[in-house]
Amino acid sequence: MRYLPQEALNGLSKYSYKSVDKSLLSNYVLNPYWNQLVKLWPLWVAPNTITLSGLALVFLNFLTLLAYDPSYLCERGGVVLPSWVYYSWAIGLFLYQSFDAIDGKQARRTGMAGPLGEMFDHGCDAINTTLEVLLAGQALNLGRSWWVVASLIASLAAFYLTTWEEYYTGQLFLGVISGPVEGILLITSIFVVSGIHGPSIWDTPILRVLHLENVGFLSNSVLNLGINEVFLVLCGFGLAFNVVTSCANVTRSMKQKRTTATRPPLLNLLPFVVTMGLHVVWLSAPTPTKSFIVQSPLLLPFLASWGLQFAHQVGRMILAHVTGQGFPWWDSTWIWLSLASIDVYTPVLFGRSSLVQSSVTGVQLVVYSTLVISFILYARFVYLVIWDITEHMGIACFTVRKKDSQGHWNAAVDAKGKKIL
Structure with missing residues (x-):
């Protein structure tokens, strides 16, 4: 299957990137820094190279997690990561944010702005979202728990929501507080604190932090959560606010454009819900033991595969946006996830042992x-x-185009005349 039929390729020429960033931190603090940072990159460096360099730093951070904590345990489980590891995670994430912010500026400097950059940028962001959830889960001392699963769901939902909003409104909207700006800096701060005090600091009951632990009716209540758990609960409220805001923006945009969608926009949130539901059902399986995957080293590869499926899902959505195609509703991975879930629930559904997942x-x-x-x-x-x-537009992915003697942009080619990606 080709993802881009000819009519979709023809739609690339109509695409133009639009964004709104209302973050005060971004506009008045970070943007002046980004404007100076982009000048350090030579004009022969392609924007996608900068984006990929940032993601490579995050992958390096993830490799240190695998090296020091391959079974995804936290301090409470006996694994103590060196402080420098958390500091390196903070540096890597901050540089990722910086490179992600300047790739568009480099694209405008080199005349390379276009739909390919949009696709590449969002694709790297989707992968980074899952990796940072895994790293933050370790830094927050969440370990193998449903809290990590919940944090992944919330993070992916926020990303899906933003992409869904951009598909219908035609522009990327970042509010006063957004994940790509304040959210990333918050996680960077978490890494720094974990490096100084260790991840166990986040287990401190919030009532002790607020000096309310001796208040009788509060001490034994559900409000006495750890700092890490309170943080995730607050993120949940933030997600709810984003849902309301995004839905309002899409509704307003549809009315202004006076367009009638073939399917109500809200229904196109269901693909994420279906994917999430299939994963949660599988994780909740009663065999070999209740929530076995969540409590085992398999949690890390399970969440990593979920992140890859999500990147594919939102990648197709972004592709539909830049080419003017219909919303991509169906996801082929649902078949595999359904089979895996049915297999693991075979003892409950059919009274016989699972075909594969019985051990x-x-x-x-x-x-x-x-x-x-x-x-x-x-x-x-x-x-x-x-x-x-790249074939259709006559450009290269990781090479800046050159102008010929007539002032036309040429695709980069090697000595044999073959196009360089």
């Missing part, structure tokens, strides 16, 4: 197979989309 080895086989399949599907999507766009 720990069986569950491991399915989880790692899911990771491999998710990676192949997303890698194939990335390759085909990049190839089709």
Whole structure:
């Protein structure tokens, strides 16, 4: 299957990037810094190279997590990460934010602004979202828990919501407080605090922090959560606010454009809900033991595969946006996730043992197979989309175009005349 039929390729010429950033921190503090930072990059460096460099730093951070904590345990489980690891995570994430902010500026400096950059930028952001949830889960001492799952759901939901809003309004909207700006700086601060005090600091009951632990009716209440848990609850409220805001923006945009969608926009939030539901159902499986995956080292590859599936899902949405195609509702990974869920619930549904996931080895086989399949599907999507766009537009992905003697932009080619991606 090709993701870009000819009519979609023709729609690329109509695309123009639009964004609104109301963040005071971004406009008055970070933007002057970004304007100076982009000048350090030579004009021969392609914008996508800058974006990919930032993601490479995050991957390096993730590799240190795998090196020091491959089973995804926190301090309470006996794994103590060196302080420098958390500091390196903070530096890596801050540089990722910086590079992500200046790739568009570099694109305008080099005349490379266009739909390919939009696709590449959002694709890297989607991957980074999952990786940072995993890193932050370790730094916040959440370990193998449903709190990590909930934080991934909330983070992916916020990203999906923003992309869904951009699809219908035609512009990326960042409010006074947004994930790409304040959210990233907040996580960076968490890494720094964990480096100074260790992740266990986040387990401190919030009532002790507020000096209310001796108040009788509060001390034994559900309000006496750890700082890390309170943080995630507040993020949940933030997500609810974003849902209301995004829905209002889409409704307003539809009325202003006086367009009638073939499907009500709210229904196009369901693909995320379906994907989330299938993953949660699988995680909640009663065999071999209740919530086995959540409590085992399989949680890390399970969430990583979920992140790859999500990147594929929102990547198709962004592609539909820049090419003017219809909203991509169906997701082929639902078939695999449904089969995995049915298999693990076979004892409950049919009174017989699971075909594959009746043992720990069986569950491991399915989880790692899911990771491999998710990676192949997303890698194939990335390759085909990049190839089709660069082929159609006569550009290169990681090379700045050159002007010929007549002032026309040429695609970069090697000595044999083959186009360089």
